[in-house]
Amino acid sequence: MKELCLGTIGSGSIVHTILDQVNVTDGIRLTAVYSRMEEKGKQLAAEYGAGRVYTDLDAFLADEEINTVYIASPNLLHYEQTRKALLAGKHVICEKPFCTKADQARELTALAKEKRLFLADAVPTAYLPNLEVLKRELPKVGKVRLVLGNYSQYSSRYDLVLQGEVPNVFNPEYGGGCLMDINFYNVYLNAALFGKPLSSVYYPNRRGELADTSGVLIMQYDGFVSSSAGAKDTWGVNYFQIEGEKGHIYIRDGSNGLAEIRVVTKDSEETFDQQDNPEWRFYEVQKLTECMLAGDYEAVYGRLDVMIHVIEILEEARKKAGILFPGD
Known part of the structure; x- marks a missing residue:
C-alpha cells in the first residue's frame, strides 16, 4: 500500500x-x-x-x-x-x-x-510518546498500591439534557454515557499499564432513563485498587496518579493527553515530556x-489486546450498574 x-x-x-x-x-x-x-x-x-x-x-x-x-x-x-x-x-x-x-x-x-x-x-493515548515514558518510569515507584484518575469535561450537550432533550452521547439507545466516553480514557490507561482487573464496579450519576452523566469506576487488581472518576456534567482538575511503596507518578491533565509525567521518589524528582505537539491526535x-x-500488522494488532480488555471492563461495569444497551 x-x-x-x-x-x-x-x-x-x-x-x-x-x-x-x-x-x-x-x-x-x-x-x-x-x-x-x-x-x-x-x-x-x-x-x-x-x-x-x-x-x-x-x-x-x-x-x-x-x-x-x-x-x-x-x-x-x-x-x-x-x-x-x-x-x-x-x-x-x-x-x-x-x-x-x-x-x-x-x-x-x-x-x-x-x-x-x-x-x-x-x-x-495508545500512540503518545509519553505513554512509553510512563511505562519505562513505572518501576521506580515500587509495588503499586493505589491508582487515582479524574477526567471531567463539561459537555455542551449536557445543557440539552437540562432542557429535557436526549442527545446521542447520553442516550443508551446509541451506546452513550460518560463511562463509554470521558471515563474511557482512564480505563484505557489502566488496562495499558496493568492489564485486566480482577473485578470492577461502577457507581454512576444518572438522570431518569439516560445513561450516566458522570460516575466513579473502582477496579480491583491483585495487590492494589484503582479509582477512575469521569464527568460530562462538571468541571474539575484532570489528573492521573499512580502511588507505589517507593514513590508516585503524577500525570498532568490526566489520562487522555499525558501532558507531563512527574516521577517522585524518596531520593529524586524528575519531570518528563516527549510530546512537542500539543495536539494528541x-x-x-x-x-x-x-x-x-x-505493513506492520503486528504493531497494530498488538494494541487490540488492550482494546478488548477495556471493552470487557466497561461491559461488566455498566451492566452491574444497570446501564443497558440494545441487545444486552
Missing part, C-alpha cells in the same frame, strides 16, 4: 480534528465522505478536499479508491459498520469505544486477522499511517 486513501463515516467535531492531522501527514489523504445528511457531508468534503460524498453506506464501501475507512459514528453503530467495512476489504480505524460488547470486539479482531486487514482502535495519525504503509 503506497497511500492511505481515507473514507470517513461521521461528520462531528472529532472527525475534523482527525482530518486536520491528516492534512499535515504524508501518505494519507481524504478520498470520500459518508454521511446520512448530505449537506453535512458536502461541507466536510469541501473543507478537506474529498472528491466524493455518499449517503448510501453500501455505495461508499464499494468505492474501489477507498482502502481505509475511519469510523466516528454513534457508539452502537461501530460494530456493524466496522464489520461491513472489513467484509468489503477495507482497513478500518474506529473511534473509541471500538464496540459496546467484548464478543463483538473479539469477532472483529478475528475477522481482520483472517482477511489480513488493519484494524485499529482510535485512542490517542497528531501522534495517532502519524503513527498509524507509518505502521500501515510499512
Whole structure:
C-alpha cells in the first residue's frame, strides 16, 4: 500500500480534528465522505478536499479508491459498520469505544486477522510518546498500591439534557454515557499499564432513563485498587496518579493527553515530556499511517489486546450498574 486513501463515516467535531492531522501527514489523504445528511457531508468534503460524498453506506464501501475507512459514528453503530467495512476489504480505524460488547470486539479482531486487514482502535493515548515514558518510569515507584484518575469535561450537550432533550452521547439507545466516553480514557490507561482487573464496579450519576452523566469506576487488581472518576456534567482538575511503596507518578491533565509525567521518589524528582505537539491526535495519525504503509500488522494488532480488555471492563461495569444497551 503506497497511500492511505481515507473514507470517513461521521461528520462531528472529532472527525475534523482527525482530518486536520491528516492534512499535515504524508501518505494519507481524504478520498470520500459518508454521511446520512448530505449537506453535512458536502461541507466536510469541501473543507478537506474529498472528491466524493455518499449517503448510501453500501455505495461508499464499494468505492474501489477507498482502502481505509475511519469510523466516528454513534457508539452502537461501530460494530456493524466496522464489520461491513472489513467484509468489503477495507482497513478500518474506529473511534473509541471500538464496540459496546467484548464478543463483538473479539469477532472483529478475528475477522481482520483472517482477511489480513488493519484494524485499529482510535485512542490517542495508545500512540503518545509519553505513554512509553510512563511505562519505562513505572518501576521506580515500587509495588503499586493505589491508582487515582479524574477526567471531567463539561459537555455542551449536557445543557440539552437540562432542557429535557436526549442527545446521542447520553442516550443508551446509541451506546452513550460518560463511562463509554470521558471515563474511557482512564480505563484505557489502566488496562495499558496493568492489564485486566480482577473485578470492577461502577457507581454512576444518572438522570431518569439516560445513561450516566458522570460516575466513579473502582477496579480491583491483585495487590492494589484503582479509582477512575469521569464527568460530562462538571468541571474539575484532570489528573492521573499512580502511588507505589517507593514513590508516585503524577500525570498532568490526566489520562487522555499525558501532558507531563512527574516521577517522585524518596531520593529524586524528575519531570518528563516527549510530546512537542500539543495536539494528541497528531501522534495517532502519524503513527498509524507509518505502521500501515510499512505493513506492520503486528504493531497494530498488538494494541487490540488492550482494546478488548477495556471493552470487557466497561461491559461488566455498566451492566452491574444497570446501564443497558440494545441487545444486552
